[in-house]
Amino acid sequence: MGFRVKDFPYELRVGRDINCVSHLQATIADQETDFDFILVDVCHAMNFRTQKTLETRDIALTRADTCIRSGYWQDFVLTKINTQGGLVDCDSRHEHVRLRSEAIITQEINFAMHLSVHALVIDLPQGPRIENFARLLASYLMNVHTSATRFLMRIDLPASFEDAEATYEKYLEFKQLTGHCCKSVQIILVLQEDLPSWEHFQSRWIGEKVHSLQLDTNVFISNKNGFPVLSKRHQETVRAFMRQQCRIIVKTRHPNDKTDDHYNYLCHLFKTHDKLDEDDRIEVNYRNYLQSPLQPLADNLESATYEVFENDKIKYDIYENSIYKALMDKKKYGRFLQTKVVEGLEEKPFDGEVTVMYFGAGRGPLIRKALKAAEKADVKVKVIALDKNPNAIVTLRNMLIEENLGDRVTLFAGDMRHLSADVKGDILMSELLGSFGDNELSPECLNPTAKFLKEGGIFVPYSYTNYVVPLSSQIIWNEVNVYASQGLQARVPISQQLYPFELPYVVRIFSATHPCGETTKEVFTFRHLPYIQDEDQEMKVEVKRDGQGESTSMKKYDRVEFTVEQEQAEIHGFGGYFTAELYQEIFYSTNPAQHTPGMHSWFPMYFPIKEPFLARKGQQVHIAIWRNNSHAKVWYEWAMSLTEKTPEGASKLIMTTHIHNINGRGFSIGL
Numbered sequence: 001m002g003f004r005v006k007d008f009p010y011e012l013r014v015g016r017d018i019n020c021v022s023h024l025q026a027t028i029a030d031q032e033t034d035f036d037f038i039l040v041d042v043c044h045a046m047n048f049r050t051q052k053t054l055e056t057r058d059i060a061l062t063r064a065d066t067c068i069r070s071g072y073w074q075d076f077v078l079t080k081i082n083t084q085g086g087l088v089d090c091d092s093r094h095e096h097v098r099l100r101s102e103a104i105i106t107q108e109i110n111f112a113m114h115l116s117v118h119a120l121v122i123d124l125p126q127g128p129r130i131e132n133f134a135r136l137l138a139s140y141l142m143n144v145h146t147s148a149t150r151f152l153m154r155i156d157l158p159a160s161f162e163d164a165e166a167t168y169e170k171y172l173e174f175k176q177l178t179g180h181c182c183k184s185v186q187i188i189l190v191l192q193e194d195l196p197s198w199e200h201f202q203s204r205w206i207g208e209k210v211h212s213l214q215l216d217t218n219v220f221i222s223n224k225n226g227f228p229v230l231s232k233r234h235q236e237t238v239r240a241f242m243r244q245q246c247r248i249i250v251k252t253r254h255p256n257d258k259t260d261d262h263y264n265y266l267c268h269l270f271k272t273h274d275k276l277d278e279d280d281r282i283e284v285n286y287r288n289y290l291q292s293p294l295q296p297l298a299d300n301l302e303s304a305t306y307e308v309f310e311n312d313k314i315k316y317d318i319y320e321n322s323i324y325k326a327l328m329d330k331k332k333y334g335r336f337l338q339t340k341v342v343e344g345l346e347e348k349p350f351d352g353e354v355t356v357m358y359f360g361a362g363r364g365p366l367i368r369k370a371l372k373a374a375e376k377a378d379v380k381v382k383v384i385a386l387d388k389n390p391n392a393i394v395t396l397r398n399m400l401i402e403e404n405l406g407d408r409v410t411l412f413a414g415d416m417r418h419l420s421a422d423v424k425g426d427i428l429m430s431e432l433l434g435s436f437g438d439n440e441l442s443p444e445c446l447n448p449t450a451k452f453l454k455e456g457g458i459f460v461p462y463s464y465t466n467y468v469v470p471l472s473s474q475i476i477w478n479e480v481n482v483y484a485s486q487g488l489q490a491r492v493p494i495s496q497q498l499y500p501f502e503l504p505y506v507v508r509i510f511s512a513t514h515p516c517g518e519t520t521k522e523v524f525t526f527r528h529l530p531y532i533q534d535e536d537q538e539m540k541v542e543v544k545r546d547g548q549g550e551s552t553s554m555k556k557y558d559r560v561e562f563t564v565e566q567e568q569a570e571i572h573g574f575g576g577y578f579t580a581e582l583y584q585e586i587f588y589s590t591n592p593a594q595h596t597p598g599m600h601s602w603f604p605m606y607f608p609i610k611e612p613f614l615a616r617k618g619q620q621v622h623i624a625i626w627r628n629n630s631h632a633k634v635w636y637e638w639a640m641s642l643t644e645k646t647p648e649g650a651s652k653l654i655m656t657t658h659i660h661n662i663n664g665r666g667f668s669i670g671l
């Protein structure tokens with residue numbers, strides 16, 4: 001059912017937690033008009049039966065499965081295991097308590113599974129130890145794929161920072177103990193009247209698999225008309241989790257308590273939970289959704305893919321602006337001043353023709369932009385456009401005819417690396433960048449084109465730099481498994497099915513936190529040098545100052561270090577971003593610190609690690625990343641490690657992951 005609002009691909013689902021349900025069928029009839037699901041106890045813990053009492057007592061353990069249709073058990077009723085009230089403690093020091101607790105939980109899980117309930121709620125224990133509890137659950141989680149029942153771990157969130165932190169650490173311990181089994185466990189977060197700070201939520205829970213927020217009716221306050229509303233802090237938190245597509249559970253003290261007004265208020269909050277601007281509306285469907293990086297060199301892109309590129313007006317405006325600036329410099333000084341304006345440079349007016357070579361023209365959006373820039377700058381421009389995709393060439397040829405561009409634009413069909421035409425360009429323009437900058441093989445494709453540079457000619461863009469930052473996101477990490485299991489029907493290559501954690505994914509990273517802060521660090525840079533004449537001292541100085549002229553190797557290796565800022569966190573890999581510099585200060589970027597506003601051509605890259613690891617405040621997280629190549633392919637390899645400073649200031653290794661994607665076994669980019 002759910003509550004829907006225009007523009008959002010997801011709905012609000014609200015459930016109700018009810019204690020002491022005596023007549024389940026009547027309760028369902030009462031609740032199903034408003035609520036999407038209800039939570040009821042499997043049975044009361046006091047009803048526990050040993051094998052002996054099961055046979056001899058004449059009162060049943062709990063209500064019969066036949067009291068409602070099985071469809072209701074599967075879709076509408078979530079069952080709770082009642083572990084509160086001190087009756088159950090799987091980690092008690094006393095063996096008899098431990099054994100009885102295990103037996104109670106086992107009996108209730110088994111009965112819930114017999115009912116095929118969609119989800120079973122179990123509370124994270126309050127006591128200090130959880131190993132035995134985790135082991136018991138893991139024994140079920142191991143086989144969860146054979147059962148329709150999912151586990152929801154309910155966690156009470158205390159208000160004080162220390163207690164909230166201790167709760168979070170206990171949950172992390174549970175995840176570590178249950179290992180890969182825990183990936184199917186989702187969470188219910190119970191909000192109290194007082195909340196920990198928003199920073200606590202943001203940096204701890206946003207990347208976790210939060211199924212729902214639970215609000216007791218006493219958390220609501222009355223507005224001046226007597227209707228239940230939430231405090232500002234609660235509203236903020238609820239809205240933020242609605243954006244994460246979480247459900248809300250309302251818990252009442254008494255089964256007969258009225259909840260209509262609470263439900264209506266939550267729908268009102270959902271209506272205003274997010275403001276989507278035009279860009280958000282495009283990307284909202286892609287949040288946390290993994291895609292394999294495109295390979296425009298090895299594959300021929302499809303028409304619809306070009307159409308998506310062409311919708312990004314901002315990116316093409318940036319190109320137009322760069323070409324315009326370059327033409328204006330050429331017109332005034334008789335030369336390009338690519339990396340910076342040179343003070344006091346003598347003017348040398350130029351009124352000749354400028355040739356723009358456009359490598360990888362696709363369906364030609366930048367042809368129009370280059371001609372528009374020329375018109376604005378009042379400079380004669382000729383364009384030579386080339387693409388290796390024969391299907392895009394069809395569009396380009398039609399464009400030349402329909403827009404009457406035949407005398408200003410020349411077309412070449414073929415691979416730029418092997419072009420042998422007798423042509424030269426003043427500006428070598430391209431748009432060959434992927435989510436991690438060079439991952440669509442811009443360096444390999446553009447380096448051989450340097451021979452087409454005229455004297456004083458330049459590349460636009462002339463450099464691109466990649467950035468990385470560690471991430472924590474159980475949600476996106478879990479998606480990697482989902483992606484791999486799509487198998488043949490989704491045309492996932494066998495290498496990806498075998499090594500799903502050994503390839504980078506393009507993803508709009510939405511549900512993630514940054515335990516080492518959001519500031520990214522630079523890894524490799526590629527530069528495409530301008531044509532330098534021997535006598536061109538100024539250009540040489542400019543080039544040197546900009547750090548160009550360094551190694552142009554296409555194999556790269558870098559290692560960067562981050563310090564953990566959060567008390568404790570689980571690291572699931574790292575995000576990858578890039579910035580491309582086009583002309584002087586003009587750039588476009590996906591790097592969060594300088595992201596080009598309104599540009600949506602590239603989502604970030606996510607580099608997963610197979611085994612997430614725990615890191616503590618003050619420790620150092622390292623990312624090592626390689627770009628390797630052979631005659632046939634290019635690929636990245638990566639590893640993460642954790643170190644700690646000893647009192648003497650030395651660096652002590654705590655753990656390291658294996659090197660992912662060795663020799664490109666999970667993923668490579670065809671040359």
Ligand SMILES: C[S@@+](CC[C@H](N)C(=O)[O-])C[C@H]1O[C@@H](n2cnc3c(N)ncnc32)[C@H](O)[C@@H]1O
Pocket residue numbers: 296297300301306309310359360361362363364365366386387388389392414415416417430431432433445
């Ligand atoms: C990312 S698309 C960009 C297309 C176009 N510039 C746009 O913005 O829509 C890259 C284009 O470069 C082409 N391409 C990639 N490598 C190439 C190569 N080595 N030689 C020629 N074209 C290439 C692809 O076919 C594709 O059309």
